Amino acid sequence: MPDSMIVVFLYPTQPPAVFVASRAQLIERARDLAAQTDTHPGASAPLNFDKAWTVLSRDTKAAHHFPDIALARHHIQSDPRLTHHERTTVLSALGRLE
Numbered sequence: 018m019p020d021s022m023i024v025v026f027l028y029p030t031q032p033p034a035v036f037v038a039s040r041a042q043l044i045e046r047a048r049d050l051a052a053q054t055d056t057h058p059g060a061s062a063p064l065n066f067d068k069a070w071t072v073l074s075r076d077t078k079a080a081h082h083f084p085d086i087a088l089a090r091h092h093i094q095s096d097p098r099l100t101h102h103e104r105t106t107v108l109s110a111l112g113r114l115e
Contacts, residue, residue: 020039020040020041021037021038021039022037022038022039022040022082022083022084023035023036023037023082023083023084023085023086023088023089023111023114024036024037024038024043024080024081024082025079025080025081025082025083025089025093025107026073026074026077026079026080027077027078027079027080027099027103027107028076028077028078029076029077029078032106033103033106033107033110035107035110035111035114036114037114040066040069043066043069043070043073044064044065044066044069046069046073047064047068047069047070047072047073048064048069050072050073051064051072070082079098079099086111086114086115089111090108090111093107093108093111094108
């Protein structure tokens with residue numbers, strides 16, 4: 018996917034989510050989530066990427082998106098806010114994406 022990015026969501030009580038998605042896929046995912054939770058009026062209205070990212074990341078401890086795996090790996094390895102467990106879990110998941 019030329020428009021794809023690496024997405025990392027770190028949740029307070031769930032395992033991290035690490036996956037590849039396009040901006041359009043993330044916007045659609047946000048629209049679906051907003052419609053399910055009904056906490057965002059106008060969930061069926063068009064969302065731009067920034068609004069979609071806000072919807073998707075609202076329950077996370079941290080949320081990141083990267084243009085490629087190398088940049089994601091570098092950021093995760095150097096982020097002092099991550100616990101050892103979070104870091105190793107995300108790096109392992111990034112390895113599976115290669």
